Amino acid sequence: MTGTLSHTDNLIARDDAHTSVVWPLLSGSTRLVLVTGAAGIGRTALLNEVRDTLEHQRVRTADVPLLRADHNRPQAVVARVREELARWSRPPVLFLDDLHRLSHDVLRALLNALPQMATCVVGSYRTPVRPDHTDLSDALKASALTEIVPLSPLNRAEVSHMFTRLLNVSGDPDLVRTLHRDSRGVPGLIDLAVDGYLRGGALRIIDRTAYLVDEPRGTGHRHPAVERIRLLGQAAWQTAKAMAILHPLGPAAEQLLGDTSALPELEAAGVLTKHDDGWRFRAPVLANALAASLGPYERHDLGWRAVSAIWEGRAFCADPGYLPDRLIDAGGFADAEKAATQLLAAGRAAVLRDPAARRWLRAAAGRATNPAQRAEALFMHAVACAAHNDFISAMASVDAALELPDEFTAHETQELHLIRLVGMCASGDRAALRKVADSSWRSLPGGTAARFIGRAVAMCYTDRWDEAATLLASTRTMWRLGNAATVTFGEIFGMSSALVSGRMAEFERVINDPGVCPLYSVDRHRPSLRAAMARCLMLIGESKRAERMLADQPRQAADLALLEVAEGRWDDALGHARKALVTGSTLGQVAAHTALARDLATMLITRAKLTRAREVIADARAGQNVLAHLLDVPESDLELVLGARDKSRQVLQRGLAFTAQHAIVMGTDELELRLAMMSLEDGDREDAEFRVERLADIAGTMDTGRAHRNHLLARAVTWHDRSAAAEVRRLVAERDQPHETALTLTALASHGLGDARTMLEAYELFGTMDALLPRAVLRHLMREHGVVVPGRAATTAEQERLLASLVAEGLTNRELAGVLRTTEKSVEAKLTRLFQRTGYRSRVELATAMLTGEYH
Numbered sequence: 123m124t125g126t127l128s129h130t131d132n133l134i135a136r137d138d139a140h141t142s143v144v145w146p147l148l149s150g151s152t153r154l155v156l157v158t159g160a161a162g163i164g165r166t167a168l169l170n171e172v173r174d175t176l177e178h179q180r181v182r183t184a185d186v187p188l189l190r191a192d193h194n195r196p197q198a199v200v201a202r203v204r205e206e207l208a209r210w211s212r213p214p215v216l217f218l219d220d221l222h223r224l225s226h227d228v229l230r231a232l233l234n235a236l237p238q239m240a241t242c243v244v245g246s247y248r249t250p251v252r253p254d255h256t257d258l259s260d261a262l263k264a265s266a267l268t269e270i271v272p273l274s275p276l277n278r279a280e281v282s283h284m285f286t287r288l289l290n291v292s293g294d295p296d297l298v299r300t301l302h303r304d305s306r307g308v309p310g311l312i313d314l315a316v317d318g319y320l321r322g323g324a325l326r327i328i329d330r331t332a333y334l335v336d337e338p339r340g341t342g343h344r345h346p347a348v349e350r351i352r353l354l355g356q357a358a359w360q361t362a363k364a365m366a367i368l369h370p371l372g373p374a375a376e377q378l379l380g381d382t383s384a385l386p387e388l389e390a391a392g393v394l395t396k397h398d399d400g401w402r403f404r405a406p407v408l409a410n411a412l413a414a415s416l417g418p419y420e421r422h423d424l425g426w427r428a429v430s431a432i433w434e435g436r437a438f439c440a441d442p443g444y445l446p447d448r449l450i451d452a453g454g455f456a457d458a459e460k461a462a463t464q465l466l467a468a469g470r471a472a473v474l475r476d477p478a479a480r481r482w483l484r485a486a487a488g489r490a491t492n493p494a495q496r497a498e499a500l501f502m503h504a505v506a507c508a509a510h511n512d513f514i515s516a517m518a519s520v521d522a523a524l525e526l527p528d529e530f531t532a533h534e535t536q537e538l539h540l541i542r543l544v545g546m547c548a549s550g551d552r553a554a555l556r557k558v559a560d561s562s563w564r565s566l567p568g569g570t571a572a573r574f575i576g577r578a579v580a581m582c583y584t585d586r587w588d589e590a591a592t593l594l595a596s597t598r599t600m601w602r603l604g605n606a607a608t609v610t611f612g613e614i615f616g617m618s619s620a621l622v623s624g625r626m627a628e629f630e631r632v633i634n635d636p637g638v639c640p641l642y643s644v645d646r647h648r649p650s651l652r653a654a655m656a657r658c659l660m661l662i663g664e665s666k667r668a669e670r671m672l673a674d675q676p677r678q679a680a681d682l683a684l685l686e687v688a689e690g691r692w693d694d695a696l697g698h699a700r701k702a703l704v705t706g707s708t709l710g711q712v713a714a715h716t717a718l719a720r721d722l723a724t725m726l727i728t729r730a731k732l733t734r735a736r737e738v739i740a741d742a743r744a745g746q747n748v749l750a751h752l753l754d755v756p757e758s759d760l761e762l763v764l765g766a767r768d769k770s771r772q773v774l775q776r777g778l779a780f781t782a783q784h785a786i787v788m789g790t791d792e793l794e795l796r797l798a799m800m801s802l803e804d805g806d807r808e809d810a811e812f813r814v815e816r817l818a819d820i821a822g823t824m825d826t827g828r829a830h831r832n833h834l835l836a837r838a839v840t841w842h843d844r845s846a847a848a849e850v851r852r853l854v855a856e857r858d859q860p861h862e863t864a865l866t867l868t869a870l871a872s873h874g875l876g877d878a879r880t881m882l883e884a885y886e887l888f889g890t891m892d893a894l895l896p897r898a899v900l901r902h903l904m905r906e907h908g909v910v911v912p913g914r915a916a917t918t919a920e921q922e923r924l925l926a927s928l929v930a931e932g933l934t935n936r937e938l939a940g941v942l943r944t945t946e947k948s949v950e951a952k953l954t955r956l957f958q959r960t961g962y963r964s965r966v967e968l969a970t971a972m973l974t975g976e977y978h
Contacts, residue, residue: 142271143172147215147242148179152269154236156221156262157246159273160404161392162310162347165246168273169217172244182214193224196231203235213241222248222255229258237267252390275307284312285332286974294333294701297325304338306405314347315407318414328704328741329696329726329734330973335705337477340410348411351393358384362393365401366412367424367451370444372400374437378427425451433460442468446482462489466499469506474646479506480515487519497529504541511706513545520545524567536572536607543576547583548709550745555580571597571604575611582619583712585748588785591619595628606640610647613639614654618713621658622749624787624823633659633667649675657714660684662788663828665859680708680718687721690860692891696725703738712748723756727763728861728893730927732941735760751777755792763895765940771800791820791832798836799869810840827857835866839873847875860887868900871907878909885911894924895941902943922956926977929953930969 139157146152157165173183186206192198207213221229236243249272251259262268276284281302285293293301305311318341319325319334326335344352352359361384368375376382385401388394393408394401403409416424428448431437439445446468449461469483483503490496500523507516520542523530530538546554558566563577574597581590594601594616601612613632620628632638633655641647652671657680659668665688672681680702686695699722702708708715719742726735739757743750754777761770777793780786798813817833834850837843847870854863867884870876881904888896897920901911911917928938938949960977962968971977 139168139271139273140171140175142269143168143244144175146269147172147176147244148181152242153267154233154243154245154262154265155269155271157244157271157273158249160250160275160308161248161350162308162314163273163275164309165248165273166219167309169219169244169246173217176215182210182212183217184210184214185217185219188218188220188223190223192228194228196228199224199228200231200235203232203239207239207241213239216241216243218243218245220248221245222252226254226258229255233258233262248392250390250392276302276309276312277307278302281305281307281312283974284309285316288313288316289332290970290973291327292331292973292975294331294697296701297332297334300334300338304405304407304410308405310347311405311407314341314345314411317341317343317345318407318410326704328700329722329731329738331700333701333704338410340407340412340414342411342414345411347408348415351388351391351408351412354387354391355384357381358387358391361385362388363412363416363420364424365394366403366409367416367421367448368428369394369401369403369409370439370441371428371431371437372439374431375400378431378437421451422453422455425449425453426455428452429456442471443476443478446485447478450481450485458489459491462486462491462495462499465489466495466502469499470502473502473506474509477510480510480512484515484519487522493526494529497523497526500526501530501534501538504538508541508544508710511548511709513541513548513706513709516541517545517549527567531605532568532572533605533607535567536575536605536611539567539572539576540579540607540611543579543583544710546580547712547746547748548706550747552584555583559584559586568608569604571601571608571612574601575604575608575615578615578619579611582615583748585750585784585786587619587622590615591623591625591628594619606644610639610641610651614651617655618658621662622713622786622788626823626825629658653678653681654711656681657684657711657717660688661713661717662824662826663688663857663859663862664826665689666857678702678707679705680711680714683718684714684721687725687861688859690887690891692725692729692893696722699725709746712746715746716742716749716752720752720756723753724759724861725891727756727760728888728891728895730894730924730941731931732760732763732928732933733931749786749789751780751786751793752789754780755789755796758793758796763941764937767800771797774800787820787823791817791824791829794820795832795836798840802840802873807840810836814840827853828862831857831862831866835869838875839869842873842875844875860890861893864888864891864893864896868896868903872903878904878907881907881909882912894920894927898924898942922959923977925952925956926960926968926972929965930972932969 143155143157146155157168159165176183184206186203188199192202203216206216224232263270278298282293282298285298285301301312301315305315315338319338321341321343322336322339324334324336324338325332351362361379361381364379365375368378371378385394389396392404395404425448428437429445429452432439432445446465449456449465465482465486469479469486472479480503483499483506487496487499487503490499500519504516504519504523507513507519520538523538527535543555543558558580559577563573563580566573566576574593578590578594581587581593594612598612601608617629617632620626636642636651636655639651642651652675656668656671659671665685669685679698683695683698683702686692686698699718703715703718703722708718719738723735723738726738735756739753742753754773758770758773761773774793774797778790781790794813794816798810798817801809801813814833814836817836821829821833831850831853834846834853838846838850850866851870854866864884864887867876867880871880871884881900885897885900885904888900901917904911925938925942928941933941935946935949939946942949957963960968962971968977
């Protein structure tokens with residue numbers, strides 16, 4: 123692709139079409155080049171690109187405006203063209219945009235006059251061809267002096283590129299897929315869809331990647347693509363808006379519409395297309411935008427027309443979401459009792475799988491005609507909102523539901539209150555959680571057992587894991603006699619708090635026998651309970667056990683990301699980690715949420731995305747901020763990469779102070795290992811030996827593969843213990859986690875406990891993860907030991923890509939020198955060569971190319 127976005131239509135001209143227009147003009151083989159395509163496809167943008175190219179080639183150009191008043195005056199248009207030519211000593215190339223607006227006689231007169239004019243013409247014509255222009259279209263196709271250049275819709279890769287150009291962020295593949303489907307690849311409609319995403323708050327950005335976090339809906343804003351329909355006249359405008367609601371009813375839509383006289387005009391304008399099963403919109407985004415333009419009464423009226431037709435059997439729609447949405451539109455026009463019953467049924471059926479269930483259940487609660495029905499709708503709405511990470515709405519429904527205490531079982535009351543606690547955590551209301559943990563737990567709904575569970579949950583969510591574990595253990599005989607929800611939540615939070623505080627026997631008891639949780643036998647609850655247990659395993663590095671636990675059920679983005687990080691499939695892991703964090707799917711799973719942020723930051727650091735990594739860490743700390751010591755690991759690594767060694771050590775020490783204050787054991791081995799390595803490198807052997815002893819204690823307490831690996835590695839490098847080195851190599855090979863293995867081999871080699879094969883194995887493993895920074899470190903180590911770095915050309919390209927990545931992150935030359943272990947003068951020379959070779963003229967251009975994927 124070439125050029126920039128048009129300020130008028132935000133369209134993109136493509137290289138192939140651009141060449142197809144310019145080449146015939148420069149070669150003199152064509153008198154008329156006609157650019158065709160549907161509304162919004164980019165005809166005007168292409169004409170602008172062609173004009174710029176011709177003028178750069180010193181070819182004169184001139185625009186001939188086609189005035190609305192002249193659309194039916196043949197001689198006026200021809201005269202204007204002749205007058206324009208007369209102004210020039212040498213005939214310019216003429217540009218005539220939107221020739222489809224001209225009447226048949228005007229267009230025929232113009233085309234007849236062109237052969238007598240000593241010039242070339244570039245024109246544009248919107249398709250489909252107007253019926254009264256068919257004969258002219260056939261004549262042009264047959265003419266040897268005419269070149270017709272049709273513009274096709276953008277493919278998915280081009281849609282992704284355009285999205286990045288529009289917002290200066292990358293689009294998640296699912297977002298791009300939705301955008302391509304809804305716009306049908308038409309650039310003007312892509313712009314309309316993105317406008318709707320932005321105005322509707324459906325987009326969220328993390329790590330410079332945009333995700334759709336809500337249903338893509340239209341916008342009532344007067345966008346050019348919508349204004350073109352409005353300009354067709356009042357009848358067409360009203361018909362288009364009505365069809366936005368009615369068209370899914372197929373043939374019945376015309377009957378409900380009443381006046382169908384404007385349908386042919388909308389078809390000719392490319393808004394609607396007619397099929398055997400009724401009318402459809404050219405692109406779904408047009409229907410969304412038109413529906414958003416409806417006024418309240420219009421929406422009520424159209425909703426009731428659709429509802430009454432379905433209820434009376436005069437219409438049918440296979441989409442299970444169509445009727446409940448129309449019931450919401452119809453409002454008070456529809457019978458309240460019948461509407462509430464159908465909305466509740468639709469919401470109940472889709473509660474976990476479809477985010478739309480939230481609005482159906484909210485509407486059901488508002489239409490309910492008796493307390494029992496209202497209570498059920500509020501309960502299901504809270505469950506739906508929690509399932510789809512809308513915790514603010516969930517808490518509102520919980521509060522409303524608990525005003526009807528007689529309508530709920532003890533089981534349901536317990537579940538409602540847990541949703542409220544999760545909502546407090548997800549919204550970052552630590553003060554409210556502390557209040558529950560310290561005092562207000564006595565007034566929680568439910569019996570004494572339920573209150574103990576509520577208090578323990580609040581303790582976990584405020585990092586008082588050891589207190590929670592102690593409370594649950596001491597009251598176990600009481601809460602084990604409670605209802606199924608009380609017992610299940612007691613076991614799950616008892617397991618989690620036991621893990622964090624290092625009480626592994628209690629953790630393993632539940633992990634090895636999930637049936638101790640009564641709700642595990644309930645289909646609705648089993649997947650989430652399994653996921654919670656598996657995430658605990660992944661948190662301590664036991665990915666193989668976690669994978670076995672999740673083997674026969676669908677995996678959420680968070681689960682996939684944590685598994686893929688361990689397996690070294692980092693491209694996939696990055697996408698899933700971003701998606702899980704940006705959608706808030708782990709906000710109720712505090713440990714998994716922090717672990718995901720830790721892993722995402724780690725992957726970004728190794729791939730030289732240092733600024734992005736810092737943003738991820740900062741966002742995680744500003745949000746939920748539970749188990750914050752897990753984030754100290756990548757933050758310390760980041761400071762070390764940037765050369766801030768003292769700051770890196772302080773971050774690690776801060777993490778250990780935090781864990782000591784909260785009696786946390788889980789994750790402290792990672793902090794101790796890094797401090798041991800730093801002390802050893804700084805010549806403080808006494809501190810390194812102290813850390814080895816601490817790691818031995820942690821490994822004995824936790825008894826996990828990761829804890830043993832960290833102890834053995836620290837022992838090997840501190841004592842130069844070859845038996846420990848051999849044992850840690852055996853252990854990481856058995857665990858088969860590429861990043862862990864590569865780090866282990868690198869540490870051993872850099873302390874004289876590995877040979878050339880060790881370095882090459884680590885180098886190859888880092889390569890599979892595209893870990894640019896560790897690969898650069900290893901290249902220095904290999905050269906110091908006389909080990910040949912494989913692939914000279916590939917190495918040069920990788921070094922340039924590393925430099926480009928760091929430049930794109932905004933690092934100064936001084937920072938670049940620190941990261942790359944070289945001098946500022948050397949960095950300046952490398953940058954000069956990079957800019958000369960790639961053709962980029964500035965850091966901004968280079969950063970943009972890295973973002974859009976144009977850099978190769």
